[in-house]
Amino acid sequence: MSNIRQVSGEERLHTAFTLYPYAFGETPSAGAAEELRDTLPFHEDNHTLIVEENGRTIATAAAIPMQQNLRGTVLGMAAIAWVATHPGARRRGHSRRLMHQMHSDMLDKGHLLAALYPFHPSFYEKFGYVGLLLNRTATFPPEGLAPLLDVTLPGEVSWQNIRDGFEVYRAFLRRVLSERHGFMFTPDFRAARARDSADRWLATATVDGEVVGLLTYRVDGYGGRLHADELLYTTALGRALLLQFLAQHAYHVSRIVITVAPDEFPETWATSITVRTEAESAFPTSPAMMVRLLSMDALRGVRCGAGRVEIELVDDQLLAGRYLLDGTGGTIDVTTTGTAGEKATLTAAGLSGLAYGVLDPVDVVARGLGEISEGAAVELRALLPRHTPHAFGKG
Ligand SMILES: CC(C)(COP(=O)(O)OP(=O)(O)OC[C@H]1O[C@@H](n2cnc3c(N)ncnc32)[C@H](O)[C@@H]1OP(=O)(O)O)[C@@H](O)C(=O)NCCC(=O)NCCS
Structure with missing residues (x-):
């Protein structure tokens, strides 16, 4: 029987950190444990989750509580990192469960955005993430x-x-x-x-x-x-x-x-x-950062163009539903009740690509991240025009 729980402080050393050397380091490495102990202070307020089975850590994920600018508005952003499963426990859904738990925990703490560097983008696209531009x-x-x-x-x-x-x-x-x-x-x-x-x-x-x-x-x-x-x-x-x-x-x-x-x-x-x-995009060595909205609240009040469109978010536990996005006042108004002439169906990755300004509505359709009529594309393009994100400051 396996369960997910949060760990903090020195407990990280004999739980989450036991998976780091194999997943992310050169192996074998005699000094790995000591080196990790030295990094403990830099994990202090991270949200670190583990999956335990018979008292042993078999999977882990963590999030750094950061901030990010989305079209001029500064929001809490969960920077997800150190996602790892013990080689003997892979492909049993542990990372999937951890990602869902991490999203809902970080949302509870007020983080409306999430970001990560993927080992492979298709893995995270399933969790609603879309790639940004490479520096x-x-x-x-x-x-x-x-x-x-x-x-x-x-x-x-x-x-x-x-x-x-x-x-x-x-x-x-x-x-x-x-x-x-x-x-x-x-x-x-x-x-x-x-x-x-x-x-x-x-x-x-x-x-x-x-x-x-x-x-x-x-x-x-x-x-x-x-x-x-x-x-x-x-x-x-x-x-x-x-x-x-x-x-x-x-x-x-x-x-x-x-x-x-x-x-x-x-x-x-x-x-x-x-x-x-x-810039070279390659996995897992030089990936572009991937991002997603964890809540529609991330769009509320964000500076935008004068578009107005009804969207249906699908295939996502956090965002699923119908919304009216109205930018005619210069900032986005998000409601769940109003209607508009133009409608689009979007995945979380599709909406995130539009929100961060890296995808045009046509790109969203071409990549299978939504269905958007021509009229809805005009509205979405006006509402959330292309905008080059400067994904700097990863520190
Ligand atoms: C990547 C890793 C964390 C996956 O963990 P896992 O517990 O085996 O993942 P899950 O079983 O929860 O798989 C979730 C989904 O991803 C898919 N998946 C898992 N590993 C994958 C891989 N290497 N490549 C592509 N897809 C993969 C699964 O098929 C599953 O898809 P489904 O939801 O359609 O069934 C694990 O292989 C690992 O520790 N790798 C080394 C470290 C690493 O790369 N970490 C990620 C850093 S960003």
Whole structure:
């Protein structure tokens, strides 16, 4: 007989964590248990579930309580991770039961969105998830940016260890969270990993004392590579200042490798820049993040266009039902009683693709995630137009 229960604190070590080394690590590894003990503080407020059979943990899943911006509204988001089943207990439905339990637990705690990195998308599509866009990696020799150094810009870039600049770093991420669709913000207990490991430099662009751009990075050696994390800025000046800062690394490092948003165009950063910008979608090594709405409340009050449509949500325990979405007032009004001329049938993944702005109604139909008449497609396209999410801030 197996049952699901929540575990916390040190109990994680001899329950959920026993499945991590085999599922996610290199094996065998003598130090795995100690390494996992060291990570305990970074799991502190995670919602960790296990399936037990005869006192032994045979499956687990966890969720990090995060926040995410959905079209300008900041909502609680459950970042689901560490989904694993003991090899001897696979294909018996344990992960399926855990996912359903996790969704309802996180919804009870007020999380209206969920996100995860899939080992394989088809597994999670069944649970209502849809893939976002991949961020790009741009790789270039810093000399390509050298012409930027000829111009004096009204601002400055300062530089320090992330441990010293941690508060500035977190305050800026919180600000970007409020401004950028798709951006995510990790809870303090998890973000502390970046401060404690202190393995990053932090470059901060400021104008009149206000932070307008920020970059965390590490250098792997003299003449080697400068590995930058996500290029984050709130203004074009912030970006220009950070690019000038990178230009200063000519003949210090041979290459700069930086993560940029899907709608960033590094080939426009300087006149003769030689740059490769790429993204590879592959499973399980480099998947795009998948997301879903856990409740229709996620759409209430969200900024939108002037569409009005009736939808029926199918094949989903959490969202199933009929709704009227009315965006004629500039924000979405969700009711269960009204009617509209145009109707669509959507799966949770189909609705999530529209809500996050990554799918057009025609894509939803083409991918088998709904049935949408031409008229309903016009309304849905107006209501929830394409909008590139910046799935940054996974921290
Ligand atoms: C992926 C994993 C967690 C699945 O656990 P599980 O307990 O065997 O999954 P379930 O039995 O609940 O299967 C749920 C559904 O997914 C399907 N499924 C299970 N494993 C699958 C796989 N490897 N590939 C494709 N589909 C799979 C099942 O057929 C089932 O489909 P159904 O609902 O239509 O019957 C497990 O194989 C594992 O621990 N893998 C290694 C770690 C890992 O990749 N974790 C996921 C990180 S995102």
